[in-house]
Amino acid sequence: DIQMTQSPSSLSASIGDTVTITCRASQGIREALGWYQQQPGKAPRRLIYSASSLQSGAPVRFRGIGSGTEFTLIINNLQPEDLATYYCLQYRSYPWTFGQGTRLEIK
Amino acid sequence: VQLVQSGGEVKKPGASVRVSCRTSGYSFDSYGITWVRQAPGQGLEWMGWSTYNGQTNTAQRFLGRLTMTTDTSSSTAHMDLKSLTSADTAVYYCARVNVYLDTEDVISVADIWGQGSLVTVSS
Numbered sequence: 001d002i003q004m005t006q007s008p009s010s011l012s013a014s015i016g017d018t019v020t021i022t023c024r025a026s027q028g029i030r031e032a033l034g035w036y037q038q039q040p041g042k043a044p045r046r047l048i049y050s051a052s053s054l055q056s057g058a059p060v061r062f063r064g065i066g067s068g069t070e071f072t073l074i075i076n077n078l079q080p081e082d083l084a085t086y087y088c089l090q091y092r093s094y095p096w097t098f099g100q101g102t103r104l105e106i107k
Numbered sequence: 108v109q110l111v112q113s114g115g116e117v118k119k120p121g122a123s124v125r126v127s128c129r130t131s132g133y134s135f136d137s138y139g140i141t142w143v144r145q146a147p148g149q150g151l152e153w154m155g156w157s158t159y160n161g162q163t164n165t166a167q168r169f170l171g172r173l174t175m176t177t178d179t180s181s182s183t184a185h186m187d188l189k190s191l192t193s194a195d196t197a198v199y200y201c202a203r204v205n206v207y208l209d210t211e212d213v214i215s216v217a218d219i220w221g222q223g224s225l226v227t228v229s230s
Contacts, residue, residue, distance in 0.1 A: 049216070096216070
Protein backbone atom coordinates (compact mmCIF):
# COMPACT_ATOMS: atom_id res chain seq x y z
CA ASP A 1 0.00 0.00 0.00
CA ILE A 2 1.12 3.57 -0.63
CA GLN A 3 1.60 5.48 2.61
CA MET A 4 0.71 9.16 2.66
CA THR A 5 2.54 11.15 5.32
CA GLN A 6 1.06 14.54 6.07
CA SER A 7 2.73 17.34 7.98
CA PRO A 8 2.22 19.07 10.22
CA SER A 9 -0.46 17.15 12.11
CA SER A 10 -1.77 20.44 13.48
CA LEU A 11 -1.06 24.13 13.17
CA SER A 12 -2.38 27.45 14.32
CA ALA A 13 -2.40 30.57 12.18
CA SER A 14 -3.92 34.06 12.10
CA ILE A 15 -6.44 35.57 9.75
CA GLY A 16 -4.66 36.75 6.61
CA ASP A 17 -1.72 34.36 7.02
CA THR A 18 -0.46 31.94 4.37
CA VAL A 19 -0.49 28.29 5.46
CA THR A 20 1.33 25.33 3.93
CA ILE A 21 0.46 21.65 4.38
CA THR A 22 2.57 18.88 2.89
CA CYS A 23 1.87 15.31 1.85
CA ARG A 24 4.62 12.85 1.01
CA ALA A 25 3.85 9.58 -0.79
CA SER A 26 5.88 6.45 -0.08
CA GLN A 27 6.19 5.92 -3.82
CA GLY A 28 5.53 7.98 -6.91
CA ILE A 29 1.89 8.71 -7.69
CA ARG A 30 2.35 11.14 -10.57
CA GLU A 31 -0.40 13.74 -10.02
CA ALA A 32 -3.08 11.38 -8.72
CA LEU A 33 -3.74 13.34 -5.55
CA GLY A 34 -6.63 15.28 -4.10
CA TRP A 35 -6.96 17.62 -1.14
CA TYR A 36 -10.06 17.59 1.04
CA GLN A 37 -11.32 19.95 3.70
CA GLN A 38 -13.46 18.69 6.56
CA GLN A 39 -15.02 21.40 8.71
CA PRO A 40 -16.11 20.35 12.20
CA GLY A 41 -19.16 18.10 12.11
CA LYS A 42 -19.39 18.10 8.32
CA ALA A 43 -18.62 15.78 5.45
CA PRO A 44 -15.34 16.27 3.59
CA ARG A 45 -15.29 18.58 0.61
CA ARG A 46 -12.88 18.36 -2.32
CA LEU A 47 -10.69 21.42 -2.83
CA ILE A 48 -8.05 20.21 -5.27
CA TYR A 49 -7.82 17.30 -7.71
CA SER A 50 -5.04 16.04 -9.95
CA ALA A 51 -2.62 17.68 -7.51
CA SER A 52 -3.16 21.24 -8.74
CA SER A 53 -6.62 21.67 -10.26
CA LEU A 54 -9.00 23.81 -8.23
CA GLN A 55 -12.41 22.28 -7.63
CA SER A 56 -15.24 24.32 -9.10
CA GLY A 57 -16.65 26.52 -6.35
CA ALA A 58 -13.59 26.30 -4.10
CA PRO A 59 -12.03 29.64 -3.15
CA VAL A 60 -9.09 30.67 -5.29
CA ARG A 61 -6.96 31.18 -2.16
CA PHE A 62 -6.49 27.39 -2.13
CA ARG A 63 -3.65 26.15 -4.34
CA GLY A 64 -2.12 22.74 -4.85
CA ILE A 65 1.33 21.99 -6.20
CA GLY A 66 3.53 18.93 -6.62
CA SER A 67 3.91 15.65 -8.44
CA GLY A 68 5.58 12.31 -7.88
CA THR A 69 6.02 12.00 -4.11
CA GLU A 70 5.84 15.57 -2.74
CA PHE A 71 2.65 17.62 -2.64
CA THR A 72 1.68 20.87 -1.01
CA LEU A 73 -1.58 22.60 -0.21
CA ILE A 74 -1.20 26.35 0.15
CA ILE A 75 -3.90 28.48 1.72
CA ASN A 76 -3.44 32.19 1.10
CA ASN A 77 -5.14 34.96 3.08
CA LEU A 78 -6.49 32.61 5.75
CA GLN A 79 -10.15 33.15 6.60
CA PRO A 80 -12.18 32.14 9.70
CA GLU A 81 -14.09 29.54 7.69
CA ASP A 82 -10.83 27.74 6.91
CA LEU A 83 -10.93 26.24 10.41
CA ALA A 84 -10.95 22.55 9.48
CA THR A 85 -8.97 19.35 9.12
CA TYR A 86 -7.32 18.84 5.75
CA TYR A 87 -6.60 15.47 4.15
CA CYS A 88 -4.71 14.39 1.08
CA LEU A 89 -5.84 11.32 -0.86
CA GLN A 90 -3.79 9.33 -3.36
CA TYR A 91 -5.67 7.44 -6.06
CA ARG A 92 -2.77 6.31 -8.20
CA SER A 93 -3.01 2.72 -6.99
CA TYR A 94 -5.28 0.56 -4.89
CA PRO A 95 -6.05 0.76 -2.09
CA TRP A 96 -6.59 4.50 -2.21
CA THR A 97 -5.04 5.99 0.90
CA PHE A 98 -5.50 9.18 2.88
CA GLY A 99 -2.99 11.17 4.82
CA GLN A 100 -3.61 11.24 8.56
CA GLY A 101 -4.94 14.80 8.42
CA THR A 102 -3.81 18.29 9.42
CA ARG A 103 -5.90 20.18 11.95
CA LEU A 104 -5.87 23.90 11.25
CA GLU A 105 -6.77 26.25 14.07
CA ILE A 106 -7.33 29.98 13.79
CA LYS A 107 -5.56 32.11 16.39
CA VAL B 108 -26.03 17.16 -7.74
CA GLN B 109 -26.83 15.55 -4.41
CA LEU B 110 -26.02 12.39 -2.46
CA VAL B 111 -28.39 11.76 0.43
CA GLN B 112 -27.60 8.95 2.85
CA SER B 113 -29.80 6.86 5.07
CA GLY B 114 -30.03 7.55 8.77
CA GLY B 115 -27.91 6.35 11.63
CA GLU B 116 -28.02 2.79 12.87
CA VAL B 117 -27.28 1.03 16.13
CA LYS B 118 -26.24 -2.60 15.78
CA LYS B 119 -25.05 -5.38 18.05
CA PRO B 120 -21.72 -7.11 17.53
CA GLY B 121 -21.97 -9.79 14.89
CA ALA B 122 -24.85 -8.12 13.08
CA SER B 123 -24.90 -6.56 9.62
CA VAL B 124 -25.71 -3.03 8.52
CA ARG B 125 -26.83 -1.43 5.28
CA VAL B 126 -26.14 2.19 4.44
CA SER B 127 -27.87 3.64 1.38
CA CYS B 128 -26.87 6.59 -0.78
CA ARG B 129 -29.57 8.11 -2.98
CA THR B 130 -28.22 10.23 -5.81
CA SER B 131 -29.83 12.97 -7.88
CA GLY B 132 -28.93 15.69 -10.34
CA TYR B 133 -26.68 13.66 -12.60
CA SER B 134 -26.66 10.56 -14.77
CA PHE B 135 -26.27 7.68 -12.31
CA ASP B 136 -24.93 5.30 -14.93
CA SER B 137 -22.06 7.61 -15.83
CA TYR B 138 -20.45 7.46 -12.40
CA GLY B 139 -19.73 5.11 -9.53
CA ILE B 140 -19.96 5.49 -5.78
CA THR B 141 -17.09 5.14 -3.37
CA TRP B 142 -17.37 4.53 0.37
CA VAL B 143 -15.19 6.10 3.05
CA ARG B 144 -15.51 5.76 6.80
CA GLN B 145 -14.32 7.77 9.77
CA ALA B 146 -14.10 6.33 13.27
CA PRO B 147 -14.76 8.79 16.13
CA GLY B 148 -11.96 11.34 16.34
CA GLN B 149 -9.99 9.57 13.62
CA GLY B 150 -9.05 10.12 9.98
CA LEU B 151 -10.63 8.96 6.75
CA GLU B 152 -10.41 5.38 5.51
CA TRP B 153 -11.22 4.26 1.97
CA MET B 154 -13.36 1.12 1.74
CA GLY B 155 -14.10 0.57 -1.96
CA TRP B 156 -16.25 1.59 -4.90
CA SER B 157 -19.02 0.21 -7.08
CA THR B 158 -20.36 1.21 -10.47
CA TYR B 159 -23.77 1.15 -12.09
CA ASN B 160 -23.05 -2.19 -13.80
CA GLY B 161 -22.04 -4.00 -10.62
CA GLN B 162 -18.29 -3.71 -10.97
CA THR B 163 -16.55 -3.24 -7.64
CA ASN B 164 -13.14 -2.66 -6.11
CA THR B 165 -12.86 -3.46 -2.42
CA ALA B 166 -10.02 -2.62 -0.04
CA GLN B 167 -8.42 -5.88 1.00
CA ARG B 168 -9.11 -5.41 4.70
CA PHE B 169 -12.86 -5.47 3.97
CA LEU B 170 -12.89 -8.43 1.58
CA GLY B 171 -15.47 -10.96 2.62
CA ARG B 172 -17.32 -8.49 4.86
CA LEU B 173 -18.22 -5.63 2.53
CA THR B 174 -20.74 -5.76 -0.28
CA MET B 175 -21.41 -2.73 -2.45
CA THR B 176 -24.33 -2.67 -4.86
CA THR B 177 -26.17 -0.20 -7.03
CA ASP B 178 -29.82 0.09 -8.02
CA THR B 179 -30.10 1.97 -11.29
CA SER B 180 -33.91 2.10 -11.08
CA SER B 181 -33.68 4.35 -8.02
CA SER B 182 -30.20 5.82 -8.62
CA THR B 183 -29.19 4.48 -5.23
CA ALA B 184 -26.03 2.78 -4.00
CA HIS B 185 -25.92 0.47 -1.02
CA MET B 186 -23.13 -0.62 1.28
CA ASP B 187 -23.58 -3.76 3.37
CA LEU B 188 -21.06 -4.56 6.09
CA LYS B 189 -21.40 -7.79 8.04
CA SER B 190 -19.87 -9.38 11.16
CA LEU B 191 -19.75 -6.00 12.86
CA THR B 192 -17.48 -5.31 15.83
CA SER B 193 -17.03 -2.20 17.95
CA ALA B 194 -14.15 -1.24 15.64
CA ASP B 195 -16.73 -0.66 12.89
CA THR B 196 -18.33 2.19 14.83
CA ALA B 197 -17.87 5.12 12.49
CA VAL B 198 -19.48 7.66 10.22
CA TYR B 199 -19.82 6.14 6.77
CA TYR B 200 -19.72 8.45 3.75
CA CYS B 201 -20.58 7.86 0.12
CA ALA B 202 -19.01 9.99 -2.59
CA ARG B 203 -19.20 10.15 -6.35
CA VAL B 204 -16.40 8.60 -8.38
CA ASN B 205 -15.62 8.06 -12.05
CA VAL B 206 -13.32 5.31 -13.28
CA TYR B 207 -12.49 3.62 -16.56
CA LEU B 208 -14.28 0.28 -16.25
CA ASP B 209 -11.70 -1.66 -18.26
CA THR B 210 -8.55 -0.48 -16.46
CA GLU B 211 -10.07 0.86 -13.23
CA ASP B 212 -7.94 3.96 -13.70
CA VAL B 213 -9.45 7.01 -12.10
CA ILE B 214 -11.11 9.86 -13.95
CA SER B 215 -12.48 11.67 -10.92
CA VAL B 216 -12.57 10.88 -7.21
CA ALA B 217 -14.99 12.02 -4.52
CA ASP B 218 -16.04 15.39 -5.91
CA ILE B 219 -19.47 15.20 -4.26
CA TRP B 220 -20.14 13.64 -0.84
CA GLY B 221 -23.12 12.46 1.11
CA GLN B 222 -23.81 13.87 4.56
CA GLY B 223 -22.61 10.75 6.36
CA SER B 224 -24.35 7.98 8.30
CA LEU B 225 -23.33 7.10 11.86
CA VAL B 226 -23.16 3.38 12.54
CA THR B 227 -22.76 2.48 16.19
CA VAL B 228 -21.88 -1.07 17.17
CA SER B 229 -22.58 -1.79 20.80
CA SER B 230 -23.84 -4.63 22.92
